Each structure stands twice: as C-alpha cells, then as structure tokens.
Amino acid sequence: MERGEALSGRVQVPPAPRGWSRTFGVLNPLKAVWWLFTNVRFALVLLVVLCSLSLLGVLLPQKPLAVRGDAMLEAGWLKMQEGKFGFLTGPLDEVQLFDIFHARWFGILLALTAVSTGAYVVSRLPGAWRAVTQPRKRVPDRFFETAPNRLEVAEALDTERLEEALRRARYRVERFDEAGSTHLFADRFAWGGLGTLFTHAAVIVFLLSAVVSKADAFSSPLFLAEGSTLPIFPVRDANQMQVELRDAKAQFAADGQALDYRSEIAIYRRGEELKRCTSTVNSPCTFAGYKFYQSAYFGFGAEVQVRDLQTGNTIYRETLALAGTAKAPHVVIRDGAGTVLVDQTLVLTDELNGKDFTYRGTLVRLPSGRLVSVGLQTADDGDERLAVLEPGQGDGLVQLSLAEGESGDSGGLQVSYQKAEALPYATVPDLPVPATDAGAGTPALQLSNVVYGTDKTSAGDATLAASHGGPAVLTLTGLAAQAVKLQPGESVRVGGYEYSFLGQREFAGITVKRDRSDYLVWVGAVLILAGLMATFWVPRRRFWAKITATRTVMAGQAPAHARYTRELKRLARRAGSAPETLKDEH
Amino acid sequence: MTDNLQVSEPLEPGSGLSVGSRGVFRRIVLPILVIGVIAAAIWWLESRGGDDVSPTGERYGPVELPAAVRTAGLDIGTEEGQLAPDFLLGSLDGGEVRLSALRGQPVVLNFWATWCAPCRKELPQFVAAYDRHRNEGLVVLAVNMQEGKSIARDKAREFGMKFPVPIDVDGEVGDEYRLLGLPMTYFIDRAGVVRSVFSGPLQERRTDTDVRGAIEQSDLEQRIAQIVGAGPP
Numbered sequence: 001m002e003r004g005e006a007l008s009g010r011v012q013v014p015p016a017p018r019g020w021s022r023t024f025g026v027l028n029p030l031k032a033v034w035w036l037f038t039n040v041r042f043a044l045v046l047l048v049v050l051c052s053l054s055l056l057g058v059l060l061p062q063k064p065l066a067v068r069g070d071a072m073l074e075a076g077w078l079k080m081q082e083g084k085f086g087f088l089t090g091p092l093d094e095v096q097l098f099d100i101f102h103a104r105w106f107g108i109l110l111a112l113t114a115v116s117t118g119a120y121v122v123s124r125l126p127g128a129w130r131a132v133t134q135p136r137k138r139v140p141d142r143f144f145e146t147a148p149n150r151l152e153v154a155e156a157l158d159t160e161r162l163e164e165a166l167r168r169a170r171y172r173v174e175r176f177d178e179a180g181s182t183h184l185f186a187d188r189f190a191w192g193g194l195g196t197l198f199t200h201a202a203v204i205v206f207l208l209s210a211v212v213s214k215a216d217a218f219s220s221p222l223f224l225a226e227g228s229t230l231p232i233f234p235v236r237d238a239n240q241m242q243v244e245l246r247d248a249k250a251q252f253a254a255d256g257q258a259l260d261y262r263s264e265i266a267i268y269r270r271g272e273e274l275k276r277c278t279s280t281v282n283s284p285c286t287f288a289g290y291k292f293y294q295s296a297y298f299g300f301g302a303e304v305q306v307r308d309l310q311t312g313n314t315i316y317r318e319t320l321a322l323a324g325t326a327k328a329p330h331v332v333i334r335d336g337a338g339t340v341l342v343d344q345t346l347v348l349t350d351e352l353n354g355k356d357f358t359y360r361g362t363l364v365r366l367p368s369g370r371l372v373s374v375g376l377q378t379a380d381d382g383d384e385r386l387a388v389l390e391p392g393q394g395d396g397l398v399q400l401s402l403a404e405g406e407s408g409d410s411g412g413l414q415v416s417y418q419k420a421e422a423l424p425y426a427t428v429p430d431l432p433v434p435a436t437d438a439g440a441g442t443p444a445l446q447l448s449n450v451v452y453g454t455d456k457t458s459a460g461d462a463t464l465a466a467s468h469g470g471p472a473v474l475t476l477t478g479l480a481a482q483a484v485k486l487q488p489g490e491s492v493r494v495g496g497y498e499y500s501f502l503g504q505r506e507f508a509g510i511t512v513k514r515d516r517s518d519y520l521v522w523v524g525a526v527l528i529l530a531g532l533m534a535t536f537w538v539p540r541r542r543f544w545a546k547i548t549a550t551r552t553v554m555a556g557q558a559p560a561h562a563r564y565t566r567e568l569k570r571l572a573r574r575a576g577s578a579p580e581t582l583k584d585e586h
Numbered sequence: 587m588t589d590n591l592q593v594s595e596p597l598e599p600g601s602g603l604s605v606g607s608r609g610v611f612r613r614i615v616l617p618i619l620v621i622g623v624i625a626a627a628i629w630w631l632e633s634r635g636g637d638d639v640s641p642t643g644e645r646y647g648p649v650e651l652p653a654a655v656r657t658a659g660l661d662i663g664t665e666e667g668q669l670a671p672d673f674l675l676g677s678l679d680g681g682e683v684r685l686s687a688l689r690g691q692p693v694v695l696n697f698w699a700t701w702c703a704p705c706r707k708e709l710p711q712f713v714a715a716y717d718r719h720r721n722e723g724l725v726v727l728a729v730n731m732q733e734g735k736s737i738a739r740d741k742a743r744e745f746g747m748k749f750p751v752p753i754d755v756d757g758e759v760g761d762e763y764r765l766l767g768l769p770m771t772y773f774i775d776r777a778g779v780v781r782s783v784f785s786g787p788l789q790e791r792r793t794d795t796d797v798r799g800a801i802e803q804s805d806l807e808q809r810i811a812q813i814v815g816a817g818p819p
Binding site: 228229230231234235236237238240242244268270271272273308311312313314315316317318430 | 714731732733734735744753761767
C-alpha cells in the first residue's frame with residue numbers, strides 16, 4: 001500500500017519526491033540547476049576541492065610572472081622542473097597544475113562557488129527573514145519533550161514574574177492565555193539569526209572583489225630620477241597624468257639596512273600641477289582614486305649635461321643610473337721614509353689588452369712629480385692582482401704584482417693593496433662625443449667619493465660604494481684620450497662640447513595603482529565581522545513556555561555555545577521556582 | 587476606500603500646495619532642474635580649461651580641413667600620400683598653430699614629451715635641421731603631448747627650440763595622428779601631403795664619410811629633402 005493512500009484514505013496522493021528525484025523527476029533543468037546550487041553538500045564539495053587545489057598551488061612550484069606568456073621562457077622553466085618531477089612534468093603542465101591560480105578551470109570553480117554561495121543566500125533569505133520577523137510563537141506540546149534545551153518545573157510558575165524575568169533579560173515577550181494554560185513566547189537577538197547570511201554574503205562580496213580586481217585593477221610601475229617626469233598611462237590617453245619626482249630620500253641603519261624610502265612627488269594632469277605629496281612604501285599618496293606607492297629606491301645617479309659650444313644649445317641632458325660596478329683598488333703608497341704619498345681608491349680609466357692578460361689602470365702622480373701606473377691585471381685564468389708599472393722603466397713591464405692585502409716595494413716605494421672596492425659605473429653609448437675624439441672608446445661614467453644616496457637628501461651612513469668624504473667625483477672616459485674628472489657643478493670643454501656634472505641624483509620606483517575592489521573588500525570585511533559577531537556574540541535565543549496549574553514546561557532554541565539550558569534554569573529561579581522543583585530534561 | 591482616493595486635498599491648511607501641484611513639480615520642474623544642473627556642470631567642466639580654447643572661441647584639437655586647401659582625389663589621413671589632418675593648438679609662446687595655415691611650407695611634425703628619453707635625444711637634430719633649412723621655408727612643429735607649458739617651456743628653452751611648440755593637452759591630435767608611441771614624426775610637403783612617417787627616434791648621421799668619401803645624410807636630412815623639394819613652392 002502506498003503511503004499517500006494510507007494517509008488519505010480515499011485519494012491516491014503520489015509520494016513527495018525528495019532530493020535528486022524531486023529535481024529530475026519533473027525534468028525541469030532550471031529547477032535542477034537551482035537545486036544543485038542551493039545544495040549545501042554541493043557547496044561543501046566545491047569548497048573542499050578549492051581548498052585542496054589551493055594547497056596544491058602552494059606546494060607545487062608555480063610559473064613565475066616573468067615566465068608566463070613567453071613560450072621560450074616557459075619551456076626553459078619546465079625543463080628545470082623536469083629534474084624534480086621527471087616524466088610527470090608534461091602531464092602536470094597540461095592540466096595547468098603549474099599555473100593553478102591562472103587556470104581557466106580554477107576560475108570556473110571560483111565562479112561556481114560564488115554562484116553556489118549566492119544561490120544559498122538567496123534561497124535562505126526569505127525563510128531567514130520570516131524567521132526573524134514572523135517567528136513561530138506557539139509550539140506543540142510535543143516540542144517541550146523533544147527540544148534540545150528544555151526544563152520542567154513541577155509547579156505553576158508565576159507568569160507575571162516569568163515575564164518580568166524574561167524582560168529583564170532583554171527578551172521580547174508575548175503571552176497567549178488559553179483555558180487551563182498560559183503560553184509565553186520570548187525572543188532575544190532576533191536579528192542575530194541573519195548572521196550566517198551576512199557571513200555568506202561576505203564570501204560572495206570577496207569573490208566579487210576578486211573579479212572586479214582582475215577586470216579593473218590598474219598598475220603602472222615608474223622608475224624616475226629626481227627632477228624627471230613620467231606619464232602614468234600610454235600615450236594618447238585622454239585622462240593622462242604625469243608624476244614628477246621632486247626629491248627621493250632614503251634612510252639607512254648603521255649596518256646599511258634600509259629603514260625608510262620616501263619620495264616627494266607632484267602629480268600633473270592637463271599640464272596643471274594638481275597635487276604635491278609624500279609617498280612612502282606603506283603610506284601612498286592618493287589622487288583621483290589612484291595610489292602612488294614608493295616601491296623602489298636607487299641612490300647612484302648622475303645628472304650630465306652636454307652643450308654645443310657653437311650654438312649654446314643643450315644637446316644632451318640626462319640623469320643616468322650607474323647601476324653597474326667597476327672594480328677600484330684601495331691603495332696606499334709610502335716613500336722610503338714611510339710617509340704616506342697616496343691613500344685612496346683609484347678610479348681605473350685606462351685599459352691595456354696584452355697577449356694573455358688584461359690591465360685596467362690609472363696614472364698616479366706622486367708629490368714629487370713621479371708618475372706610476374697602478375691598476376688591476378687580470379690573467380686569462382681569471383687571477384686578478386694589483387700591478388704597478390712605471391713608465392720609462394720598460395713599458396708593459398710589471399714592477400710589482402700584489403694580491404689583495406699584500407704589500408711590496410718597487411723603485412723605493414712601498415705599495416700596499418688594501419682591498420678591492422666597487423664603484424658605481426655605467427657605459428653611455430649615446431653620450432655625444434666630439435667627432436675629433438671619436439675612437440676613444442664607448443663613453444663611460446664612474447662615481448667615486450659617494451655614499452648611497454646624496455647627503456643632501458638622505459640620512460644614514462650606508463656606504464655601498466667607496467666614500468672617503470668630500471664631494472662626489474664623476475669620472476668620464478671615452479670622450480678623449482685622457483679621462484675627465486668632474487665634481488658637482490663643474491664643466492669641462494672637449495672638442496666643441498661642454499660636459500657638465502650637474503650633481504649626484506637619486507631614483508625612486510613609484511608604482512601607481514588603482515583597485516576599486518578595495519571598497520568591496522571593506523564591505524566584505526564589515527559583513528563577515530557583522531555575521532561572526534551576530535553568530536557568536538549575540539546568538540539568537542527563542543523561548544517557549546507552557547504554564548498549567550501543576551507544572552511549567554520551558555523550551556528554548558539557541559546555538560550550542562549559548563548553553564541555553566543554564567539560562568532556562570536561571571529564568572525559572574528568577575520566576576520564583578524552588579530548586580527542588582527543577583527537573584533538568586537535558 | 588474613498589478616503590484613500592482623496593489625493594488632491596491640501597497637505598497643510600492654508601499652504602496652498604496640493605498634491606496636484608506637487609505632481610507638476612515632480613513631473614516638470616524637477617526634471618528641468620536636474621537637466622539644467624547637469625548641463626551647467628558639463629558646461630563648467632568644458633569651459634574651465636582656458637588653455638583648451640583659442641581666443642576666437644574655437645576649441646583646440648583636431649579641426650576640419652578647410653575646403654579651400656583640400657586636394658581633389660586625396661583622402662585625409664596619416665598614411666603616406668594622404669592629406670595631413672588639420673588641427674589647431676595653442677603653443678608655448680602664447681600663440682596658436684593651425685596646420686592648414688602652413689600650406690605652401692614643408693612641415694616636420696614631431697610629437698614629443700619631456701619624459702620621453704628618445705625624444706630628448708632627437709630634439710637637437712630638429713633644432714639643427716631647422717637652423718639649416720628655415721630659409722627654404724621649413725617649419726618644425728614639435729607637438730608636446732599632454733604636458734604643461736611650465737614643463738615643456740624649460741626643455742624648449744634649454745634645447746634652443748626656436749620653432750613653434752604646440753601643446754596637445756588632451757592628446758586628441760595625437761589620437762587623430764594614430765600615435766603608436768613617442769617620438770613619432772610626420773613629414774608633410776608644401777601641398778599638405780604626408781610624404782613619410784617615422785616612428786621612434788631618428789638616426790643621426792652614422793659616419794662622417796662613406797667609402798666613396800660622400801657625406802652620408804641622416805634619416806632626418808633625407809626626409810626633409812623629400813618635403814622641401816616636393817609640391818609647389
């Protein structure tokens with residue numbers, strides 16, 4: 001006999017389909033999809049899969065950003081992984097396990113989770129709203145026997161006192177009088193019932209913010225020299241803005257550790273300076289919804305100007321980053337009496353290529369007028385030693401060869417090779433060179449006597465380069481047969497051009513960002529906090545009581561952590577029940 | 587039920603404002619006010635940039651090429667062989683430049699910005715070329731892209747740019763000329779026809795002499811020779 005038939009007696013009612021059968025039994029695909037997305041188990045499966053894949057994405061090496069999208073670089077990177085994953089490398093790459101977070105299927109899973117969570121919230125919202133605004137105020141007697149939190153008092157409690165106790169506990173109380181019994185319904189933190197929905201809504205907002213961020217986020221890294229300007233957007237953008245680096249500052253600890261980078265910047269739009277502000281790593285400057293973060297710093301820059309003496313016009317003015325290094329030996333030369341004649345880091349400017357060695361050196365004029373050439377001689381096998389040559393004493397013949405830290409005597413001089421230092425260095429192939437001096441080699445710059453960052457704008461005493469005090473010295477080679485040395489503000493004329501060293505400059509990396517999903521993240525954070533607070537701090541409590549002439553039964557619903565049976569006892573005591581009359585049912 | 591329909595009763599005794607008149611306010615006055623405020627805001631936004639409008643009230647940017655200077659059979663465009671699109675821009679010296687007004691003169695139209703290092707490097711070439719060919723009527727227009735006069739002026743003075751430096755504040759002229767990047771240079775002959783387009787920095791003369799002893803012309807010189815010699819004088 002069918003269940004429906006047994007219940008109805010005369011009319012045959014088909015059994016109510018449940019779960020999948022309820023969904024697919026009616027062959028309604030839309031309903032099936034809705035059922036799937038509102039199914040908690042499906043959502044849980046999605047979350048577990050997502051968590052597992054994310055964990056896998058942390059454990060497995062992921063393709064670096066610099067490699068992604070470049071077939072050659074990707075192939076090279078995969079080749080490296082073969083050492084670790086062997087024959088599995090290919091299949092793992094095929095299923096994008098080396099690029100999980102950018103894989104299309106990962107995005108689809110995320111989208112499915114968002115839709116599932118959204119569907120859950122939407123499907124539960126009407127019920128949750130009804131439960132809050134129209135709670136069930138009368139429960140059947142059976143509920144007082146089966147409720148998870150219940151209490152029986154073997155006497156008729158004073159209804160007025162119970163109501164008063166509930167109100168004092170900040171319950172909203174309603175009373176229903178019937179023949180022979182009185183029913184009470186009380187509700188506290190009714191809105192707390194929406195906490196779970198808030199938490200779920202927060203998950204949707206977070207996922208939405210990820211989508212907005214991916215679709216809308218803007219980031220433009222700029223590397224600027226002091227006094228220079230760079231645009232934020234590609235050329236022709238109608239909303240073009242420019243950033244000018246007015247001053248870059250760096251602060252270092254005594255051990256050279258960077259403490260703080262900050263930049264004074266100006267922002268221009270349509271030719272007008274609209275904002276001047278300070279940007280740091282953690283406190284970006286904000287303008288028109290864009291944030292200007294300090295993202296990098298470089299302290300070895302030199303501003304160089306070249307003027308055509310015939311026209312008086314500047315033909316070259318650039319701030320150059322001396323990002324390379326050139327070896328420079330720190331040498332002490334004493335005379336026979338031990339008097340120090342030279343104690344400095346030598347900027348090597350001359351190069352000599354021998355049969356089986358390379359020599360980079362410089363002429364050093366001693367106080368007596370005597371000239372010696374001191375430099376580093378590198379053998380073909382890489383061995384590098386300080387070499388001292390003396391013109392007129394057999395050119396090309398090394399009088400003295402010293403390793404770092406060694407000393408030796410040559411021609412009445414005691415030479416000590418203290419240590420090898422490194423000077424900021426850069427070649428400048430496009431530096432204008434007088435035609436008459438062409439062939440002197442590629443122009444190159446070396447900065448000596450400098451600290452990392454100018455003393456004018458930076459604090460601290462980090463010395464990544466040799467510094468012996470005094471003004472910075474810029475050595476230019478490749479302009480003429482002889483190297484040119486300039487201090488800040490100095491100029492030199494070579495073959496119709498005037499070369500000026502305008503000063504040491506600093507560089508700053510400024511990253512311009514806009515991510516409107518920030519606001520969504522805040523909304524999500526507020527929602528999730530509100531949801532968690534509502535759920536754990538103010539959990540909803542519902543109370544029902546039936547008071548008859550001989551006994552009082554009470555039942556309540558609240559989350560387990562609320563320990564509600566204890567509250568029922570407390571309410572009963574406040575309503576005047578004697579302890580011995582309490583029968584704890586739970 | 588009837589009470590609910592009594593909508594035209596005065597809201598406040600003696601106020602004279604009825605729901606009917608409120609309807610007129612909502613339906614007619616309010617929309618007009620909103621539209622008026624929006625229009626005023628747009629007008630204010632458009633008009634506040636004084637640098638965008640010429641003294642005659644004409645907006646700076648691309649303009650229609652006058653019929654009088656059009657050539658039958660030639661399209662307007664930035665491809666070689668097409669008539670260069672016209673524009674009107676304010677320049678650094680406070681004046682304004684209209685490309686079509688330069689008809690009859692060869693024009694080197696260079697787009698640059700102070701932040702653009704390759705632009706800075708080729709500017710001395712334009713300065714020198716202008717000095718060499720100004721007697722032949724050559725005009726160099728160094729259109730600065732979207733920077734302020736204060737920024738461009740220092741650089742122009744320093745580099746000795748004696749030719750007009752128009753400022754394309756909105757980047758609309760650059761848009762019209764389909765700039766791929768900076769620098770970009772158009773060589774326009776006396777008839778207003780684009781003879782060649784060069785994207786990137788122009789190469790300077792590479793060597794003093796070639797194997798036959800003749801001076802090798804730079805890219806710029808070759809292209810200037812093309813526009814100086816072409817079209818009616």
